[in-house]
Each structure stands twice: as structure tokens, then as C-alpha cells.
Amino acid sequence: MSAQPLAPAVTPPTTIRRWTRLSAGFTSGFGLLVVAMIFVPIALGANTVQDMTTLLTYVLMAVMWNALAGYGGLVSIGQQAYIGLGAYATVWLAQHSVDPYLGMLLATVFCGVVAIPLSFLMLRFRGAQFAIGTWVVAEALAIWVSLDNALGAGTGTSLAQLDSYAPTSREHYTYWLTLGFTAFFTGALFLLLRSRLGSSLQAIRDDEDAAASVGVRVVAGKRILFLLAAAGAGAAGAMTLANTLFIEPTAIFSVNYTAFMIFMVLVGGLGTFEGPIIGAIVFYLMQNWLGNDGVWYLVVLGGAAMAFALFLPRGVWGTLEERSGLRFMPVGYRVQRASPAPEEPQ
Amino acid sequence: MTWVNDVIQGVMLGGFYGMLACGLALMFGLMRIINLAHGDIAVLGAYLIYVVLEHWNTSPFVAILPVLPVMLLLGYLLQRLLLERSLRSGMLVPLLTTFGLSIVIQNLLQQGFSPDVRSLGAQAGSVATASWQITSQLSIPAIGALTLGVAVVIFGGLQLFLSRTHSGRQMRATAQDPDTAELVGINSKAVYARATAIAVAIAAIGGMFLAIRSDFYPYSGPTYLIFAFEAVVIGGLGGSLWATLLGGIVLGVAQTIGGQINPEYPVLAGHVVFLLVLLSPRGGLVNLRRATA
Numbered sequence: 319m320s321a322q323p324l325a326p327a328v329t330p331p332t333t334i335r336r337w338t339r340l341s342a343g344f345t346s347g348f349g350l351l352v353v354a355m356i357f358v359p360i361a362l363g364a365n366t367v368q369d370m371t372t373l374l375t376y377v378l379m380a381v382m383w384n385a386l387a388g389y390g391g392l393v394s395i396g397q398q399a400y401i402g403l404g405a406y407a408t409v410w411l412a413q414h415s416v417d418p419y420l421g422m423l424l425a426t427v428f429c430g431v432v433a434i435p436l437s438f439l440m441l442r443f444r445g446a447q448f449a450i451g452t453w454v455v456a457e458a459l460a461i462w463v464s465l466d467n468a469l470g471a472g473t474g475t476s477l478a479q480l481d482s483y484a485p486t487s488r489e490h491y492t493y494w495l496t497l498g499f500t501a502f503f504t505g506a507l508f509l510l511l512r513s514r515l516g517s518s519l520q521a522i523r524d525d526e527d528a529a530a531s532v533g534v535r536v537v538a539g540k541r542i543l544f545l546l547a548a549a550g551a552g553a554a555g556a557m558t559l560a561n562t563l564f565i566e567p568t569a570i571f572s573v574n575y576t577a578f579m580i581f582m583v584l585v586g587g588l589g590t591f592e593g594p595i596i597g598a599i600v601f602y603l604m605q606n607w608l609g610n611d612g613v614w615y616l617v618v619l620g621g622a623a624m625a626f627a628l629f630l631p632r633g634v635w636g637t638l639e640e641r642s643g644l645r646f647m648p649v650g651y652r653v654q655r656a657s658p659a660p661e662e663p664q
Numbered sequence: 665m666t667w668v669n670d671v672i673q674g675v676m677l678g679g680f681y682g683m684l685a686c687g688l689a690l691m692f693g694l695m696r697i698i699n700l701a702h703g704d705i706a707v708l709g710a711y712l713i714y715v716v717l718e719h720w721n722t723s724p725f726v727a728i729l730p731v732l733p734v735m736l737l738l739g740y741l742l743q744r745l746l747l748e749r750s751l752r753s754g755m756l757v758p759l760l761t762t763f764g765l766s767i768v769i770q771n772l773l774q775q776g777f778s779p780d781v782r783s784l785g786a787q788a789g790s791v792a793t794a795s796w797q798i799t800s801q802l803s804i805p806a807i808g809a810l811t812l813g814v815a816v817v818i819f820g821g822l823q824l825f826l827s828r829t830h831s832g833r834q835m836r837a838t839a840q841d842p843d844t845a846e847l848v849g850i851n852s853k854a855v856y857a858r859a860t861a862i863a864v865a866i867a868a869i870g871g872m873f874l875a876i877r878s879d880f881y882p883y884s885g886p887t888y889l890i891f892a893f894e895a896v897v898i899g900g901l902g903g904s905l906w907a908t909l910l911g912g913i914v915l916g917v918a919q920t921i922g923g924q925i926n927p928e929y930p931v932l933a934g935h936v937v938f939l940l941v942l943l944s945p946r947g948g949l950v951n952l953r954r955a956t957a
Contacts, residue, residue: 444755
């Protein structure tokens with residue numbers, strides 16, 4: 319490396335970029351995919367539509383859990399609180415003669431609103447206290463719902479009001495609403511992470527105390543994630559109800575939902591944007607292959623979550639990203655030297 | 665008089681919760697982690713006792729004797745193989761690891777022992793059913809008194825161990841400052857492994873009382889993990905060991921009084937008390953560490 323002209327004695331020029339050609343291509347490709355998915359019910363059969371609804375619900379759950387844990391550093395074991403609340407709020411609204419689909423939208427908003435007072439209680443905590451605090455809230459809600467006779471008490475209830483729609487159009491509407499919710503919440507997170515607040519959130523993720531010390535408003539950032547994740551999980555709950563039509567408290571408030579979210583996010587990549595989506599696809603495929611033997615499937619699920627947490631904490635996508643430098647969805651900044659800068663002499 | 669009776673029943677129930685919370689508090693005090701598989705480990709202990717009883721016609725109080733060394737070993741391995749590695753990478757990884765472990769234990773138990781609901785109450789003999797009738801409305805069940813007595817012995821024993829033995833002093837030193845403890849020659853990894861072994865063995869004792877007092881099945885663990893954690897937090901996270909027992913008693917009394925108001929409320933009442941304690945400015949009844957720091 320000799321005989322090169324010395325660089326002028328100034329800081330080597332750097333460029334800060336968000337977009338690369340790859341990420342621009344991929345992000346617009348992603349947008350096109352969402353648009354294309356609108357036509358799934360027209361192009362494909364009824365089974366596919368229902369399967370896709372399930373997959374999209376998983377994506378939504380994983381993306382929302384990752385918003386909280388991956389960016390806010392908050393491991394929640396109580397997201398099933400909002401899944402159950404979203405589902406039961408839909409039932410309650412339908413009982414009070416609100417159209418079920420409108421009810422699902424309102425239930426989603428309701429979950430976000432309920433999370434406001436809860437956030438003041440829960441965000442005082444970190445780590446294990448937050449994890450089990452959210453879990454206790456979910457358990458308390460499950461008991462409370464199971465004591466309410468109008469909501470079917472412990473034996474559960476169904477969304478009979480959806481029968482006013484023909485089965486095929488019902489499936490289609492459910493699919494489109496799920497697609498809409500998933501696109502909306504994923505898009506909202508994307509824009510949030512690219513905003514000024516997003517830099518704060520990623521700073522919180524990397525080191526909360528250091529972020530606070532340079533003036534990042536840690537609690538405000540976490541609160542936004544908390545509300546977003548609550549509303550997103552509420553939407554996922556409403557969609558689970560719309561897809562299965564029947565719910566009972568122990569199942570819809572089951573901690574297993576959070577176990578699924580943890581698995582999807584850990585496999586895909588905690589704190590990466592694309593990871594949870596990949597994790598949801600892996601989870602969906604795994605469920606189709608191993609679904610017949612429930613017990614072993616859960617053993618594999620728990621074991622994989624442990625193995626990823628211990629040995630590959632950035633997950634499949636995070637590791638790939640680290641090794642290759644690829645960024646498909648630009649939520650961060652890339653600092654690059656304009657040219658391979660030679661070191662200054664002495 | 666029923667209220668007095670409720671409080672007494674609640675105190676004895678609290679001894680049980682304290683016993684379940686003891687290991688959780690020990691591990692949290694030392695390593696700042698909460699083992700989310702703690703409840704499932706207690707249930708695992710109950711199943712191991714059940715296995716011993718299948719081959720040996722005796723009482724659960726005897727059957728636990730061969731189980732305890734197994735649990736000590738399991739605890740040691742748990743620390744060495746899983747938790748030690750998870751401790752290196754911040755606050756999230758131990759939570760996620762132990763949550764995964766919890767799912768694995770539950771479903772392996774489901775696979776090995778079927779989903780049947782079991783109880784060891786019958787094998788415990790008259791202890792499980794006997795009670796002292798004090799007045800017409802006040803009776804003290806033998807198993808309740810025994811639970812509370814054993815809880816006090818466990819907490820007292822652990823307190824003596826921590827204050828009087830060399831190994832216990834090493835634990836306290838490591839809890840206060842692991843780096844400085846290392847400087848004076850304490851192997852913190854060995855200390856952690858010993859503590860987890862003790863925590864897991866105490867969980868098994870809790871599991872034995874769980875199995876005698878009520879039913880258990882492979883997925884019982886999380887409920888008891890939540891109760892145990894509530895006891896730890898009500899007592900004041902990071903406070904003293906005795907505060908954890910006190911927290912368990914508060915939870916037990918809250919549950920029995922809640923159950924008196926409405927038979928459907930006991931667990932809900934416990935959760936509400938827990939959330940109220942979280943709301944309180946100090947976040948716990950006793951918070952010695954913060955008070956003395």
C-alpha cells in the first residue's frame with residue numbers, strides 16, 4: 319500500500335446514509351408484496367386465505383413483542399392480556415350491537431387506551447419485575463373475565479354476530495382486516511424507528527443508563543412502545559377471535575401466546591426489524607409440521623428459545639445482518655468513509 | 665371469629681408461599697435474576713417424590729430424602745450449564761432462558777406423567793387431614809402448622825447458613841459485590857452454583873407441600889411461580905430473607921380473606937394486593953437494602 323498520495327490533513331470525509339440501493343429495492347419490494355397480498359383471496363382458495371390470516375396474526379404478534387423487548391428492553395410475559403382483552407372487547411361490543419368488524423377496530427383502540435394507565439404502573443419496573451408484573455395483570459384480567467356471566471364466564475363465548483356475513487366473505491374480510499392491521503402496525507413501527515424518537519429508542523435498547531445520561535427521555539420512549547405493543551396485541555387478539563370464532567378465558571389469556579412471541583422473536587432476531595417476520599414464518603411452518611404432536615412441539619419450542627437466547631442472541635436475521643452488513647429495511651443509519659481512507663502519518 | 669380463623673389459615677398458607685419464594689429470593693439477591701422455571705422445578709420435585717412413592721410404600725416426608733440430593737445436583741447443573749452463560753449477557757437473556765426452560769420442563773412432565781391430576785395427600789396419612797379444634801369456628805389443620813413450621817426452619821436455617829458458615833459469608837460477599845469478592849479469592853461461579861443448588865432443593869420441599877396440600881399436574885408450575893414472585897415482591901425485592909417469608913404471609917392472608925368475601929376471589933385478591941404493593945412508593949413492605957444503603 320505504498321506510493322499513494324497522502325490525504326489532506328482533515329477528518330476523512332464520511333457519508334451518513336439511510337438508504338442503500340438494496341434497502342430501497344427491498345423496502346419498495348416489501349410494500350409491493352403487501353399490495354399484492356390484498357389479492358390473495360381472489361387468486362387463492364379458502365384454505366390458503368385462512369392459513370395466511372393465521373400467519374399474518376403471528377407476524378403481528380412477533381413484531382409487537384419485539385417492539386417492546388427488542389427496542390424498549392422490556393421483556394413482557396403478559397402480552398396475552400391484550401390478546402384476551404382485544405378478543406373480549408370485540409365480543410362485548412358485538413353484544414351491544416356494534417358491527418363485529420368495526421368492533422375489532424374499536425377493541426384495538428381500547429387496548430391502547432387501557433395500556434395508558436397500566437404503563438404508569440408497569441414502566442416503573444425493569445427486568446423480572448416488569449416481566450412478572452405484566453403476567454400478573456394478564457392473570458387478573460383472565461380471572462375477572464371468567465367471573466363475568468355476560469361474557470360466557472369460564473366456559474367461553476362465540477362471536478355469533480359474524481354469522482350475519484356469508485362464510486366466504488367473512489373469511490375474506492377477516493383476512494383483509496388482518497393484513498391491514500399487520501401492515502399498519504409494522505409500518506407504524508418502521509416510521510417510529512426512523513423518526514427522531516427512533517434514534518432514542520435504539521439508544522435505549524443498546525444501553526438504557528447511557529441513553530438517559532445524554533438526555534434521552536427513556537420513559538417517554540418506552541411508553542410509546544408499550545402503548546403500540548398493547549394495541550397491536552389487542553388487534554392480534556381480535557383477529558384470533560375472528561379466525562376461530564370461539565374463545566374461552568384460559569385459552570385466550572394463555573401465557574402460551576407470549577411463549578410463541580418469544581420463540582418467534584428469538585429465532586428471527588431480537589431487536590432487528592426483519593427478524594420477527596422471519597421468526598413468524600419459521601413458527602408457522604414448524605406448527606404445520608409438528609402440530610400433530612403438541613407436547614414435543616412445545617418442548618422443541620422452549621428448547622429452541624433457550625438455545626437461541628444463549629448461543630445466538632441476535633437470532634437468525636441479526637447474525638446474518640452482523641456478518642454481511644446487509645440491511646433490508648433501513649431503520650438505522652450507515653456511516654461510511656467516502657473512500658478507504660489512509661491513516662494520517664504519525 | 666371467622667376473621668381470626670381466616671388470618672390464621674392465611675398465615676399458614678403464607679408459610680407455604682414463603683417456602684416457594686425462598687429459593688427465588690436467594691437467587692435474586694445473589695445474581696439479580698428471576699428463575700422463571702422456579703414453579704416448574706417445584707412441580708418437578710413433587711413428581712420425583714411421586715416416582716419414589718411408586719416404588720417404596722412410605723410417606724412423602726420420607727420419600728423426599730432421596731429426592732433432595734438429586735435436586736441439589738440438578739440445581740448445580742442448571743447454574744453451570746445454563747444460567748452461568750446467560751448471566752454474561754445482560755438482563756434479558758436469563759429471563760428468556762428460564763422461560764424456555766419452564767416450557768421444556770412442563771411439557772416433558774406432560775409427556776412422562778400424562779396430564780392426570782395427582783395428589784400425595786393420601787400417602788401423607790393423618791397429617792394431611794388432622795386438625796386441632798380450638799373453638800367451634802377456629803381450627804388449626806396439622807398440615808398448615810407443619811408447613812409454617814418447616815418454612816420457619818428453612819428460613820432460619822438459611823439465615824444461619826448465610827451468617828455463620830464460610831460458604832454463607834462467601835455468598836453474602838458475592839451478593840454485595842462480585843468483582844471485589846473475586847479479588848479476595850472467592851470463586852463467584854462456584855458460589856452461584858451452590859446457591860442455585862440450594863434454591864432448587866428448597867423448591868422441591870415446597871413442591872412436596874404443594875403435592876400434599878392440593879392437586880398438581882404438569883402445568884401447575886406457573887401459578888406457583890407467580891405466587892412465589894408476589895411473595896418476594898411484597899416482602900421487598902432485594903430485602904432480607906425474613907421479609908420474603910413475611911411477604912408470603914401477607915399474600916396468604918390476602919388470599920384467604922379474599923376467599924371469605926367471595927369463594928371465587930382468593931387468587932384475584934392476592935394479585936390485587938401485589939399490584940397495590942407495586943404502586944406504593946417504596947415498592948415493597950421492607951426494603952432493607954435501600955434503607956441501609
